[in-house]
Amino acid sequence: xxxxxKLKVLLLKLTLKxxxxxxxxxxxxxxxxxxxxVTYYPETKKIRESFEGMVNNGDTVKNGAYKIxxxxxxxxxxxxxxxxxxxxQWLDYFPNGKxxxxxxxxxxxxxDTSLSxxxxxxxxxxNVYKKDSLxxxxxxxxxxxxxxxxxxxxxxxxxxxxxxxxxxxxxxxSYNVLNGQKLGKYIxxxxxxNNQLQxxxxxxxxxxxxxxxxxxxxxxxxxxxxxNNDTITGEYKEYFDTSLLILSVFGHYxxxxxxxxxxxxxxxxxxxxxxxxNNSLRCEEWKIYxxxxxxxxxxxxxxxxxxxxxxxxxxxxxxxxxxYYSSGTRVGQWTGYHSVNKIKxxxxxxxxxxxxxxxxxxxxxxxxxTGFFVDNKIYYSN
Numbered sequence: 001x002x003x004x005x006k007l008k009v010l011l012l013k014l015t016l017k018x019x020x021x022x023x024x025x026x027x028x029x030x031x032x033x034x035x036x037x038v039t040y041y042p043e044t045k046k047i048r049e050s051f052e053g054m055v056n057n058g059d060t061v062k063n064g065a066y067k068i069x070x071x072x073x074x075x076x077x078x079x080x081x082x083x084x085x086x087x088x089q090w091l092d093y094f095p096n097g098k099x100x101x102x103x104x105x106x107x108x109x110x111x112d113t114s115l116s117x118x119x120x121x122x123x124x125x126x127n128v129y130k131k132d133s134l135x136x137x138x139x140x141x142x143x144x145x146x147x148x149x150x151x152x153x154x155x156x157x158x159x160x161x162x163x164x165x166x167x168x169x170x171x172x173x174s175y176n177v178l179n180g181q182k183l184g185k186y187i188x189x190x191x192x193x194n195n196q197l198q199x200x201x202x203x204x205x206x207x208x209x210x211x212x213x214x215x216x217x218x219x220x221x222x223x224x225x226x227x228n229n230d231t232i233t234g235e236y237k238e239y240f241d242t243s244l245l246i247l248s249v250f251g252h253y254x255x256x257x258x259x260x261x262x263x264x265x266x267x268x269x270x271x272x273x274x275x276x277x278n279n280s281l282r283c284e285e286w287k288i289y290x291x292x293x294x295x296x297x298x299x300x301x302x303x304x305x306x307x308x309x310x311x312x313x314x315x316x317x318x319x320x321x322x323x324y325y326s327s328g329t330r331v332g333q334w335t336g337y338h339s340v341n342k343i344k345x346x347x348x349x350x351x352x353x354x355x356x357x358x359x360x361x362x363x364x365x366x367x368x369x370t371g372f373f374v375d376n377k378i379y380y381s382n
Contacts, residue, residue, distance in 0.1 A: 034064060041071055051081070070095045079105075094119045104129075118143050128153070142167055154179075166191045181205060190217050206230050216241045231256045240267050251277070266291050275301075290315050299325070314339065323349075338363055347373070 037060060039049040052064025062081035070076045074097050079090030085108040092101035102115040110129035118124050122145045128136030134153035142148045146169050152160040157180035164172040168191065175186040182203040190196040196219060201212035207230020214222040220241050226234040233256070238249035246269050251262035258277035266272050270293055275286035281304035288296045294317045299310030305328030312321040319341045323334035329352040336345040342365060347358040353375045360369035371381035 044071060046071060046073060053081075079103075168192070170194045175203075178205075193217060201227075204229070208232075221245060225253070242267075302327075 034052050034054055037049070037051055037053050038047060040046060041048050047069055049066070049068045051062050051066040053060055053062045055061070062084050064080065066077075066079050066081050067075060068077045070093075072095055074095055075093050076095075077090065077092050079086065080088040086105040087107065088105060090101075090103045090105060091099060092103070094100050096119065098119060098121055099117050100119075101117070103110060104112045104114065109132040111131070112129060114125075114127045114129060115123065116125040116127070120143065122143060123141050124143075125141070126137075126139045127134055128138060130136075133156035135155065136153065138149075138151045138153055139147065140149040140151070144167075146167065147165055149165070150161075150163040151158055152162065154160075158177040159179060160177065161174070162177055163174045166172050170191060171189050171194070172191070173186065173188045175182050176184040183205065184203060186199075186201050186203060188198040188200075190198050196217060197215045198217075199212060199214045201208055202210045208227035209229065210227060212223075212225045212227060214224075216222045218241055220243055221239050222241070223239065224235075224237045225232055226236075228234075232253045234253060236249070236251050236253055237247060240246045240248050246267065247263075247265055248267075249262070249264055251258060252260045254260075257280040259279065260277065262273075262275050262277055263271060264273040268291075270291065271289050272291075273286070273288050275282055276284040282301035283303070285298060285300050287298045290296050292315065294315060295313050296315075297310060297312045299306060300308050302308075306325035307327065308324060310323055310325060311319070312323075314320045316339070318339045319337045321334065321336050323330060324332040330349040331351070332349060334347050334349060335343060338344045340363065342363060343361050345358070345360050347354055348356040350356075354373040355375060356373060358371045358373055359367060362368050369381060372379045
């Protein structure tokens with residue numbers, strides 16, 4: 001209610017001031033030899049503009065009251081010129097006749113408080129200008145009338161405390177700005193839980209700086225990371241959505257790239273994947289585990305792609321498959337095993353496709369099947 005009352009007082013003051021200035025503009029224009037000029041839409045012959053002015057050295061100079069109309073005859077804009085310069089109060093309208101903007105000019109520059117409206121009549125923005133630049137507290141509203149943003153400007157740049165809100169009225173974020181750049185603490189909130197933190201971080205003049213902490217909507221911690229001049233660096237942690245702070249991911253960044261040992265876990269805290277990064281490319285040996293802690297597969301990466309020998313195991317821990325990669329593509333001999341670690345199959349790959357002879361064996365080691373492949377297509381088998 002206090003905001004509404006202040007808005008009413010503001011509108012009254014602005015209206016009186018603008019009427020006074022507009023009267024000066026209109027009556028002051030009479031010292032010249034004035035004429036009324038009218039222009040028309042060429043297609044419909046309806047009036048487009050109507051304005052007071054004068055002819056000076058063959059040029060038409062707008063001087064006095066001015067109106068322009070939509071093609072449906074409704075008023076589009078009204079205001080006042082003084083020697084072709086915008087002055088006093090100007091009003092913009094939607095085609096349905098409702099007020100769109102209320103502006104105030106001095107010597108062609110926006111001054112004082114301007115108001116913008118939605119087509120349904122609700123207030124959209126309150127902006128404060130000084131010499132054509134935003135200066136002061138500016139407010140933006142949703143179409144239903146709820147506050148969307150609270151911003152403070154200085155010389156057309158955001159400065160000081162800033163806040164924004166969700167459509168349901170809950171706060172979205174709050175932060176400080178210096179000359180248009182975030183500086184200091186930033187707090188983000190979830191939409192459906194009032195004041196439930198989404199993330200907390202800090203900014204310097206370059207960008208993100210220091211620790212960033214993210215939260216689940218439940219309130220549990222989601223992740224932790226560290227930034228230096230807007231670049232992620234140092235220790236990185238992700239957690240499962242539980243109050244027990246069980247790590248789901250743990251690793252390190254250097255200059256914005258993943259580097260060193262990284263680990264992924266199951267929700268019970270047991271290891272899922274162990275690997276190494278070099279400038280965000282997988283390298284060296286990687287291991288993947290089953291939830292029962294048994295090794296599932298292991299092998300090496302080179303420049304982010306599988307390379308050399310890879311070994312695969314069953315969930316019971318038995319040898320399942322041995323094969324080779326080159327730049328992420330299957331090559332050479334691939335050998336499959338029965339559960340008792342006896343050879344089950346042998347096949348050969350070239351450029352990722354099965355090529356050449358393939359062999360199948362029973363548990364006794366007896367050859368029971370052969371075939372010949374060309375680019376994964378079998379040409380004969382027995």
